[in-house]
Each structure stands twice: as structure tokens, then as C-alpha cells.
Amino acid sequence: MLTRDFLKLAGLSIAQRILPPSLLQLWAQAADAQAKGRKVILVTFGGGVRTAETFAPAGLHNIPRLAALRPEGYFYQNCQNQGVLSHFNSTASIVTGNWQRVDDFGFEAPASATIFEHFRKANKAGPLDAWVIATNKSFASMGSSSRRDFGVPFGANVVLPKQLLLDAVKNIVRKPKDSDLSDRDAVHRRLETILQEGYEGVGWTIFKGGRQMDKHVQATLTRALGEFINGPEAPTSGDELTFFITREVMREFAPRLLLVNFWDMDVAHWGSYSLYLQAITRTDRLTGMLWDEVSQNPKYKDNTTVLILPELGRDGDANTANGFLNHRSGDPSCRNTWLLALGAGVAKGATDKPISHVDVAATAAAILNLRADGMTGVAAKEILI
Ligand SMILES: [Zn+2]
Numbered sequence: 379m380l381t382r383d384f385l386k387l388a389g390l391s392i393a394q395r396i397l398p399p400s401l402l403q404l405w406a407q408a409a410d411a412q413a414k415g416r417k418v419i420l421v422t423f424g425g426g427v428r429t430a431e432t433f434a435p436a437g438l439h440n441i442p443r444l445a446a447l448r449p450e451g452y453f454y455q456n457c458q459n460q461g462v463l464s465h466f467n468s469t470a471s472i473v474t475g476n477w478q479r480v481d482d483f484g485f486e487a488p489a490s491a492t493i494f495e496h497f498r499k500a501n502k503a504g505p506l507d508a509w510v511i512a513t514n515k516s517f518a519s520m521g522s523s524s525r526r527d528f529g530v531p532f533g534a535n536v537v538l539p540k541q542l543l544l545d546a547v548k549n550i551v552r553k554p555k556d557s558d559l560s561d562r563d564a565v566h567r568r569l570e571t572i573l574q575e576g577y578e579g580v581g582w583t584i585f586k587g588g589r590q591m592d593k594h595v596q597a598t599l600t601r602a603l604g605e606f607i608n609g610p611e612a613p614t615s616g617d618e619l620t621f622f623i624t625r626e627v628m629r630e631f632a633p634r635l636l637l638v639n640f641w642d643m644d645v646a647h648w649g650s651y652s653l654y655l656q657a658i659t660r661t662d663r664l665t666g667m668l669w670d671e672v673s674q675n676p677k678y679k680d681n682t683t684v685l686i687l688p689e690l691g692r693d694g695d696a697n698t699a700n701g702f703l704n705h706r707s708g709d710p711s712c713r714n715t716w717l718l719a720l721g722a723g724v725a726k727g728a729t730d731k732p733i734s735h736v737d738v739a740a741t742a743a744a745i746l747n748l749r750a751d752g753m754t755g756v757a758a759k760e761i762l763i
Contacts (some may be wrong), residue, residue, distance in 0.1 A: 416722060417634045417682040418742045421668065422469055422689045423661055424514070424617045425643030426705045429691065431453075431658055433716050440658045443666030443688070451720035452761045459690050459713050459735050465514055465644070465707050468689035469737065473510075473520065473637060475739030479601030484516035487524040493739040494534035495522055496750040497635050506595070506631045508534040512639035515541040520637070534637070537599070540616035579759045592723040595631075597688040603624035604703060617642040617657075621664040625671050632677040636745065640664065646692060646702050654702055669720060679721060683745050683761075685738055687717040719761045733758050 423432075423444075431437040435454065461471045464482035464630045471478045472491040476711060494508040509520045515538050522533025525667075602623055617640045624638050640661045646654035665686060674677045693701035694711030707713050717733065736755030743750035744757035 389479065391477065392440050393755040405727075415634060416745050416747075417632075418636070418745050419668070419682060419684045420472065420637045420738060420742065421665055421684060421686040422637070422641075423642040423665060423686050424465070424469070424639055424689050425657065426465070426646065426690045426692045427643050427658055427661075427688045427715075428694075428702065429712050429714065429716060430694075431655065431702075432688075442659075443662045443669075447720060448718060448728075449664070449667060449726065451718055452726065454717040454726050454733050454758070455587055455730050456714050456732045457669070457687055457717040457734065458732055461735065463639070463708060463712060465689060466516055467522075468518070469514075469517065469520060469639060471735045472687070472689060472738045473749065474523065475736050475743070477736060477754065485513075486648040487519040487522060487529075489524060490752065491523045491525050491528040491750075492521065493742050493748075493750065494635060494637075495525075495528035495532040496743060496748050497746055498532040498534075499528060499750050500750075501746075503634070507536060509627055509631075509633045510534045510536045510636040510637045510639070511620055511627065511642035512536065512538055512637070512689075513540050513620045514538075514639055514644075517639060521638075530690065534635070535591055536743065537623060537627075537687045541602075543603075591762050592682060598626060598630045599623065615642050615657075615660060617661060617664055621667060624668065628671060628675060628678065632675075634673060635742070638668065648703065649700070649703055650700060652700045653702075672721060681740075682721050684720045684725055685717060685741065686720070686737070687738065690714040691715050691733070695717060700736065717758075719758070723763045724761045725763055727760065729760060731760075 404651065430439070430443070432441050433448075433453075456692060459468055459471070461467055461477035462479055462482065465480045466482055466484045467480060470480065470488040470492075473492045473494070474488050475493070476490040478488050478490065480486040480489055494510070498505075498508055499501060508521075512520060518536055518538060520534075521536040522528065522530045620638065620640060624636070627633065628636070642657040643654060643661060645657050669684060672682050672684060690705050691712045692705045693707040694709045695701040695705070696709070701707070701711060718739070734755065736753065737758050738755065740750065740753045740755035741758045741761070743753070744762055
């Protein structure tokens with residue numbers, strides 16, 4: 379990609395005024411050099427799901443897309459979460475390569491450097507090249523660690539689309555003049571206003587490191603939300619919105635490193651087995667659509683490795699009649715999940731050899747040709763061609 383095309387694509391007009399030209403030039407050069415480089419997408423098939431309802435023989439009917447894709451990729455049937463069984467810590471362990479024991483609800487950043495920080499620091503990659511798009515609204519700190527030598531300046535953009543939408547709706551409800559919820563245009567207008575306000579408070583941590591949200595980024599995501607409100611796909615869940623924003627970010631910015639966090643399955647805490655199963659099948663469909671985008675988008679096709687795994691399982695039914703409700707027992711049903719690798723550099727195959735959640739970041743680092751020191755995890759060599 380030509381430097382000027384990169385700048386145009388990235389829409390760095392504001393940044394050009396704020397940042398030293400030398401830094402912009404460096405980003406552009408890095409983007410040029412890496413245009414043909416590998417990309418990695420991490421997908422947490424998330425919210426907590428048991429193997430019993432997914433890749434166990436009796437669960438396969440819940441995940442028709444992944445079941446069909448399994449022979450195309452490499453399948454680890456024993457991916458173990460040996461860490462703290464909360465959503466934030468489990469996901470933070472995936473992105474750092476070290477077992478995290480920070481606040482369970484996301485009030486602290488990961489203690490170890492994330493793969494995003496390693497990637498951006500080593501490659502001098504710009505802020506549009508690493509993103510976290512998360513349904514779980516406590517994931518605002520997932521993009522960077524508390525380490526002083528890394529941290530926010532090297533972190534991923536974090537977008538919490540569901541939180542953005544929830545706040546938009548709340549604000550409309552609070553304002554009598556906009557109270558007609560059936561008026562999608564009013565919702566859209568309100569979303570646009572919110573996007574121009576304080577982003578950090580409503581689901582955005584984009585460019586938090588002292589820079590303003592780039593106008594092009596803002597315009598792109600505003601349009602995507604408008605399409606979400608008015609479009610024929612009419613997403614009706616947090617995960618659908620997350621998928622929709624992810625696809626928009628891929629099409630517009632083509633980041634090389636991306637975490638997509640699905641989370642609707644955690645509805646299981648409310649006790650409805652049927653809603654839990656519906657969420658599994660929806661996540662399967664959305665993950666399949668994400669793979670379709672990777673396969674069809676020229677910026678991703680043939681150069682992208684997708685790693686899909688649940689961040690945790692859920693309790694087994696042995697000690698409680700309804701194990702699916704929670705994920706705190708630490709029993710095998712809760713800790714033993716799976717990982718499916720698809721795409722560039724992935725051999726076809728399957729194994730019961732155990733790997734663990736901290737191996738994911740190490741594998742991503744190996745794919746991206748990064749030296750990421752200090753990770754407990756090791757790269758899953760079976761899939762690296
Ligand atoms: Zn949960």
C-alpha cells in the first residue's frame with residue numbers, strides 16, 4: 379500500500395496536526411512494509427460454554443458452522459483454563475500469555491503486557507492496527523496492561539458497542555422530547571451526538587493516549603451504528619452488534635491484530651437453558667460470518683489466522699442439577715475447553731494434546747513474528763506452517 383493511501387485510509391488528518399511528522403511517516407512505512415504481512419484474529423466464543431453443548435457429539439447440532447469448519451482447520455480438543463474463572467481474567471490470560479489475577483470485573487488493567495502492546499511496540503504499528511471489540515462491557519481495560527514500559531500508548535483500540543448502544547437508549551429515555559423509541563432516526567441522531575461527546579465514558583477507549591478520536595474513525599463507526607439501527611440485518615443482540623462493528627472495522631481499517639469478544643452465552647446465569655442454547659447457536663453463526671468475511675475480504679483472505687476458543691466453560695452437572703448456570707466450580711467442565719485454528723499457516727488436523735489459554739498469545743506472537751518475552755504460554759507449533 380502506498381504511504382499516501384495508508385494515510386488516506388487511516389484518515390489521519392487530525393493526527394497529522396497533533397503528532398510529529400516523523401512518527402506518522404514511521405507508521406506509514408511500517409504499514410507499507412507489512413501490507414503483505416500476516417494477520418491474527420482471536421475470537422472468544424465467549425460468555426462461558428461447555429464442551430457438552432458444543433464439540434461433544436451430542437452438542438454438535440448447536441454449532442453447525444464450527445462443526446463444518448473443523449475439518450478445514452486444526453482442532454485442539456483439550457484447551458485448559460488453569461487460571462481465575464472470571465470473564466475478565468480468563469480473557470486477559472488469553473491476550474497476555476500469562477495467567478492473570480487482577481480484578482474480576484475489569485477495574486484493573488492486565489498486569490502483563492498484552493499481545494497488542496508487544497505487536498505495536500515491536501512493529502511501530504499505528505493505533506489503527508490493533509483492536510478489541512467486546513460485547514462484555516467490563517472489558518474497557520482489555521487493550522493494554524498496567525506495565526510502565528508498555529501500556530496505553532501501545533494498546534489496542536477498545537470498542538464496547540453494546541455499552542454504547544445501551545447508553546444511547548438510556549439517554550433517549552431520559553429525554554422526553556426524544557422519548558419515541560420507535561423512531562429509529564431519533565436513536566440514530568442521538569448515537570451520532572454521543573459519538574461526538576466524551577467517548578471514554580460511553581464505550582470507547584479509542585486513542586485514549588492523549589489523542590482525539592480520528593474523524594474518519596468516528597465517521598465510519600457512526601455510519602456502522604446507523605446501519606445497525608436502520609439496516610436490513612437488524613441485529614438484536616449484543617454479539618450481533620459486536621460482529622457488525624467488527625466487520626466494519628475490518629473493511630475500513632484492516633487491522634492486523636484483532637480480538638473479538640462474544641458474550642451473549644453468559645445469559646445462562648439467569649437460568650434459562652434454552653436461551654443459553656440459542657446464544658450458542660447465534661455465536662456459531664456470527665463466528666461463521668466472521669470467517670466468511672476473512673475468506674472474502676481481499677485484505678484478510680489467505681494471510682489471516684483465526685483462533686477461536688471459549689474463555690471458560692461452565693460447571694458440570696455432577697454436583698448441581700443445573701451446572702450450566704455458573705462457572706465457578708473449577709471442575710473439568712469449567713476448565714477444559716477447546717480451540718479451533720483456521721486460515722493461513724494452519725495445518726488440517728486434530729489432537730487431544732493439552733494446550734492452555736496462555737498459549738494463545740504466544741501462538742499469535744509466533745504467527746506475527748514477534749519476540750514477546752515474558753509469556754508463560756508457548757506457541758502451539760502444530761498449527762504453524
Ligand atoms: Zn459469567
